[in-house]
Amino acid sequence: MEKRDSPPGYNVFGVPALLSAALGGHVQSVRTLLEQGADVNARDTRQGITALMAAAGRGHGEIIRILLEKGADPDRKDNTGMTALMWACRDGHAGIVRALLEKGADASARDAKGMTALLLASVFGHAEIVKLLKKSEAGR
Numbered sequence: 001m002e003k004r005d006s007p008p009g010y011n012v013f014g015v016p017a018l019l020s021a022a023l024g025g026h027v028q029s030v031r032t033l034l035e036q037g038a039d040v041n042a043r044d045t046r047q048g049i050t051a052l053m054a055a056a057g058r059g060h061g062e063i064i065r066i067l068l069e070k071g072a073d074p075d076r077k078d079n080t081g082m083t084a085l086m087w088a089c090r091d092g093h094a095g096i097v098r099a100l101l102e103k104g105a106d107a108s109a110r111d112a113k114g115m116t117a118l119l120l121a122s123v124f125g126h127a128e129i130v131k132l133l134k135k136s137e138a139g140r
Helices: 017-023 027-035 051-058 061-069 084-091 094-102 117-123 127-138
Strands: none
Touching (some): 017 027, 027 061, 051 084, 051 094, 061 094, 084 094, 084 117, 094 127, 117 127
């Protein structure tokens, strides 16, 4: 494997330490990294994924709460155009969807294929999330 130079705070694969901690559900590590100045919106160098997206896809609610409190952008997109809300909708995490919507996540955003959070929830059969998104749309 060739050694690559990575920005400070990133591993040799271009993944920020904060993203790795969020992906693994390591709440205390996330807190510590943020206290030490980690960029809450840092993206990995390959796919453009943020810690918020990783936590949303894995259903790590406490980490979502921490990241949002520290200013994580719920509408930032990865390299395929997916947002944290889309990740949560695709993977069936209703509590995460609710938290992101409460923080103003854009449910009408589209990824590179034209998919919205509602379409992803529908395609993957997450009826509770479909209801949440429709209720959110009605309230706007």
